[in-house]
Amino acid sequence: MSNLKVNIAGVEFKNPVITASGTFGFGKEYDRFYNIEELGGICTKGLTIKPRLGNPPPRIAESYGGMLNSVGLQNPGVEHYLQTDDIELSKRDVVVIANIAGSTLEDYIAIAERMNESKADMVELNISCPNVKAGGMAFGVLPENVEKVTSAVKKVCSKPVITKLSPNVACIADNARGAEAGGADAVSLINTLSGMAVNYKTRRPILFNNNGGVSGPCVKPVALKMVWDCFNAVKIPIIGLGGIKNYTDVLEFMICGARAVQIGTHNFTEPCGARDIARDLKEYVDNNNMDINDIVGTLILNG
Amino acid sequence: MTNLKDRTGKIILNNQIAKDIYKMVIAFDDMPEDIKGGQFIHIKLTDNSHVLRRPFCICDFDMDKKTVAVCYAVVGEGTKEMTKYSEGMTIKAMMPLGNGFVPDDNMKKIVLLGGGMGSAVLPAVPKAFGDREYYTYLGFANKDKVVLEEEMKALSKEVVVATDDGSYGKKGFVTNILAEDMAKLKPDAVFCCGPEVMYKALKKALAPFDVPIIVSLEARMGCGIGACLVCNCKVKRNGEEGYLRVCADGPVFRLDEVVL
Numbered sequence: 055m056s057n058l059k060v061n062i063a064g065v066e067f068k069n070p071v072i073t074a075s076g077t078f079g080f081g082k083e084y085d086r087f088y089n090i091e092e093l094g095g096i097c098t099k100g101l102t103i104k105p106r107l108g109n110p111p112p113r114i115a116e117s118y119g120g121m122l123n124s125v126g127l128q129n130p131g132v133e134h135y136l137q138t139d140d141i142e143l144s145k146r147d148v149v150v151i152a153n154i155a156g157s158t159l160e161d162y163i164a165i166a167e168r169m170n171e172s173k174a175d176m177v178e179l180n181i182s183c184p185n186v187k188a189g190g191m192a193f194g195v196l197p198e199n200v201e202k203v204t205s206a207v208k209k210v211c212s213k214p215v216i217t218k219l220s221p222n223v224a225c226i227a228d229n230a231r232g233a234e235a236g237g238a239d240a241v242s243l244i245n246t247l248s249g250m251a252v253n254y255k256t257r258r259p260i261l262f263n264n265n266g267g268v269s270g271p272c273v274k275p276v277a278l279k280m281v282w283d284c285f286n287a288v289k290i291p292i293i294g295l296g297g298i299k300n301y302t303d304v305l306e307f308m309i310c311g312a313r314a315v316q317i318g319t320h321n322f323t324e325p326c327g328a329r330d331i332a333r334d335l336k337e338y339v340d341n342n343n344m345d346i347n348d349i350v351g352t353l354i355l356n357g
Numbered sequence: 358m359t360n361l362k363d364r365t366g367k368i369i370l371n372n373q374i375a376k377d378i379y380k381m382v383i384a385f386d387d388m389p390e391d392i393k394g395g396q397f398i399h400i401k402l403t404d405n406s407h408v409l410r411r412p413f414c415i416c417d418f419d420m421d422k423k424t425v426a427v428c429y430a431v432v433g434e435g436t437k438e439m440t441k442y443s444e445g446m447t448i449k450a451m452m453p454l455g456n457g458f459v460p461d462d463n464m465k466k467i468v469l470l471g472g473g474m475g476s477a478v479l480p481a482v483p484k485a486f487g488d489r490e491y492y493t494y495l496g497f498a499n500k501d502k503v504v505l506e507e508e509m510k511a512l513s514k515e516v517v518v519a520t521d522d523g524s525y526g527k528k529g530f531v532t533n534i535l536a537e538d539m540a541k542l543k544p545d546a547v548f549c550c551g552p553e554v555m556y557k558a559l560k561k562a563l564a565p566f567d568v569p570i571i572v573s574l575e576a577r578m579g580c581g582i583g584a585c586l587v588c589n590c591k592v593k594r595n596g597e598e599g600y601l602r603v604c605a606d607g608p609v610f611r612l613d614e615v616v617l
Contacts (some may be wrong), residue, residue, distance in 0.1 A: 077579075083584040086360050116434075270408045322411070
């Protein structure tokens with residue numbers, strides 16, 4: 055019998071398709087296009103302990119096969135979330151992953167503690183936002199810091215913790231090991247790649263912040279390799295993301311070791327894209343009478 | 358609640374109407390029930406190297422013929438690609454998005470003010486609210502850039518066109534020309550779309566007159582529906598400055614709230 059359900063850290067997803075943090079708000083906008091309960095899960099916009107205004111505009115630029123963003127973690131703050139979207143999302147039959155971020159270790163501990171009040175199923179630890187000065191990125195670069203922040207959060211947070219890894223590091227597999235050593239229940243990767251878009255006429259970067267995070271189909275090969283590297287480095291489940299735009303991309307990520315995936319930029323190209331990918335995956339496993347879990351990490355290397 | 362759709366339309370016209378400016382008319386089998394001037398359409402380009410849709414204000418619409426028109430200036434790779442789209446081609450578009458111009462009941466006499474490509478917002482306003490009296494002022498850099506004069510003549514009592522260099526119509530900034538006519542016109546509201554520099558000038562030029570000014574903002578957009586927070590604009594409400602989303606909170610705002 056075919057199966058599309060996956061399990062990460064004891065949390066069951068009806069399918070492996072999750073929408074990526076920052077591209078999907080808190081779900082209500084896309085819920086106007088389709089029933090978000092067709093998804094396996096949704097990751098919320100990155101939350102911080104205090105509300106954040108974010109960066110001045112422009113915050114977005116297109117590049118060939120991709121885009122750059124520098125939102126800078128604009129969000130209404132965790133208290134607002136707990137009183138509003140947290141409640142609304144809990145009424146829906148979809149796994150909710152609250153993405154949390156901070157600037158200092160104390161910030162992370164404080165927000166992780168507040169998440170115990172949340173109805174979210176899991177917490178995703180954003181230690182790799184490239185768009186905030188002195189931001190989470192400081193914790194995302196060195197493996198020992200990844201371990202430190204993950205372990206501090208795990209000590210106070212009762213929910214399963216996913217540590218989201220940055221690709222802008224020396225060796226992402228070492229950082230996955232750091233997350234595992236810190237007690238992470240899973241890792242998700244990759245966050246955006248650090249990049250720049252330039253206007254040749256004005257000789258200025260297009261983004262006000264000068265730098266931004268690159269995402270979209272152009273980053274997929276980088277992400278696939280990193281997922282495979284991490285799959286060979288840690289035992290905890292991996293959630294793969296980076297440029298996924300259709301169900302065959304999902305299969306590629308799962309073959310490289312991802313147990314579930316996240317859809318980000320593609321939501322902008324196709325507002326119903328994440329739902330369509332989930333539907334196409336269902337058709338694929340039904341047609342092949344397979345359990346989707348059986349393909350995880352089945353990559354056959356040449357030579 | 359599911360109340361938005363990604364629609365598939367067929368291009369029935371895509372013609373150059375002025376220097377580097379095109380008009381595209383798209384027919385949809387499945388039209389929305391209601392469209393307001395100032396709302397926008399988020400078009401998916403056919404070349405997949407473009408991951409972002411392109412937002413354009415809905416310039417005009419016809420509920421009977423089931424068509425929506427956009428006017429666009431060729432400014433980048435996306436709009437350059439759009440000029441090559443041929444009649445009969447199908448394209449995907451999310452629409453209508455955002456909040457349009459909705460005149461209050463007491464706004465009977467309205468000035469429609471357009472600056473350059475921003476003029477493309479205007480025709481849909483009287484189409485949506487035909488029971489008001491409209492006076493149109495259009496400003497362009499020069500004769501080569503003049504668009505939509507005929508369309509606006511059919512929709513308003515009077516149309517005044519100005520060019521910065523005087524090569525067509527009146528000479529000078531259209532904001533100043535409108536300011537000169539304000540005492541005589543006494544409009545109940547001014548609806549405007551143009552570049553930011555025009556809004557600064559407009560604020561100054563109309564400062565002596567007690568008239569609500571409603572403007573439509575433009576921004577680089579991502580999702581187009583309020584989820585991604587990239588099209589932020591600074592707005593001051595209740596004494597507090599903060600960012601709002603051009604796509605979902607706007608694109609139409611009161612000028613006195615916009616921090617320029």
